[in-house]
Amino acid sequence: MHRFKPTIRLYHRRTLHHQSHTDLSSSGPLASALKSRAVIRFSGPDTIKFLQGLLTNDVRKFCESVGERNSTVPTPNMPAVTVPPMYAALLTPQGRFLYDLFLYRPPIDDEKLESKGSGSGSDTGREVELFADVDGSVLDELLATFKKYRLRSKVNIENVAEDFSCWQRYGNLSESASSEEEPEAASVGWGAAVDRSAESASRGDKHGWQWFKDPRLECLGFRGVFPSDTTPPLVEADKETDERNYLLWRLEKGVAEGSTEIPKGEAIPLEYNLVGLNAISFDKGCYVGQELVARTHHRGVIRKRLLPLRFLNDNGKEVEQKVAPGSEVTVTASSKKAGTVTTALGCRGMGLLRLDEALSGALTIHGQEYVKVEAFRPKWWPSEWLQEYQQHSTVA
Structure with missing residues (x-):
């Protein structure tokens, strides 16, 4: 699992089409x-x-x-x-x-x-x-x-x-x-x-x-x-x-x-971390679609989750505007599919990835092997999410 100091860059309103940006985190x-x-x-x-x-x-x-x-x-x-x-x-x-x-x-x-x-x-x-x-x-x-x-x-x-x-x-x-x-x-x-x-x-x-x-x-x-x-x-x-x-x-x-x-009609709420975002109550009783959500939460293991991504070249430098939503993320060593990029802007993105591949090995974009993908766990994630994944991996 990679850790790095975030350097998000700022898009200015008056230079919207000119790629002019500064460090967002210090603005x-x-x-x-x-x-x-x-x-x-x-x-x-x-x-x-x-x-x-x-x-x-x-x-x-x-x-x-x-x-x-x-x-x-x-x-x-x-x-x-x-x-x-x-x-x-x-x-x-x-x-x-x-x-x-x-x-x-x-x-x-x-x-x-x-x-x-x-x-x-x-x-x-x-x-x-x-x-x-x-x-x-x-x-x-x-x-x-x-x-x-x-x-x-x-x-x-x-x-x-x-x-x-x-x-x-x-x-x-x-x-x-x-x-x-x-x-x-x-x-x-x-x-x-x-x-x-x-x-x-x-x-x-x-x-x-x-x-x-x-x-x-x-x-x-x-x-x-x-x-x-x-x-x-x-x-x-x-x-x-x-x-x-x-x-x-x-x-x-x-x-x-x-x-x-969050793809309409396709996304499973728990894979997109809606529990951690305070969007779901497990005490309220019935609502539309409750059965799958409750069953997955209480019995299932979440093998895929939405993760932040950073796109890099072979030298470890960020690459801009090279990745589009829908791009396939693969494991570099095996070419096995790890997941899909759901959102991308500049050198940043999010992807729905299998945790066992995303947090343990090198990743690339399928068909664009020169673009490396760095996936990381957000600081706000509850610690039990990773513990559940690790326990499941050990049993498997």
Whole structure:
């Protein structure tokens, strides 16, 4: 298993087509508008029940009365209590991946502060409402799929992609996003000055928008949904960057996102590490595709997993734009197939590989033997994943 110091390079917005990049890991906090993502809204009295029977995670947590209290100091810049977002997936009845969703619950009226920031507003009895950040490339079919399952459920499913945008804040952030180290982003994301949009929300308008810790992994940074006509707080003009840099950041972490990187109708959720990304609850009860997921988790051994990749030449130097998704990764000594590249950008990629070949020998790209492949285990992986593989290999 190879270890190396990551040197991710930055694609600049103004030189998008000129391959101009610098070291991403030393560029400080960055933010990207995720144009590949779209926003839909679920509302109505059956919203929680409807999604609970479909998605892999426990949506009932949005009904819990106690959320995360943002601060002991009242301010009109934020709701008094927030509910963290949730990452989840919709599967086929056979347990294969279809779509991923980041779910957000806007603050309800009795959780908002009054204009003076001294107390909660009144509860007008608004219906349950959840926003979902989804893959924009499959938006139409995703909406059609949810509406197919709706039947008589009292839930509205709306495309609000023109009104809202998805953002990610990442890069060289604090190792621990505690209130002491990064109070603005860790708590509200509005900053110290009064933001008029946030202040409006605290006075009883429909929404109060803020950054949240990415529900998958802390190392991914912060994520949020914001009105399309505004730039989110804490996004400095010289730090807003192309979405491809966020892709590079995820490639180095080995985190796939969306129905292209996680092949729709084909991918097995556990092979794409969705358990480690907090997308699956094993305590919630039944949902579409649950049987295969539960059986694999409790009885099976995961022989293949999604791994970060680095592409090198014979001299060990990184090679750019030489590998395409779908390329076959082979074991150099035996020419045996180890897996497939699923995503690639520059000298980085991800691949679904057999662990026994990926972490124990030299790899190359089939048909491009001059391109060497270095696969490595991400730091965030639970130690038991590798232990399970090693125990299985010993028995075999």
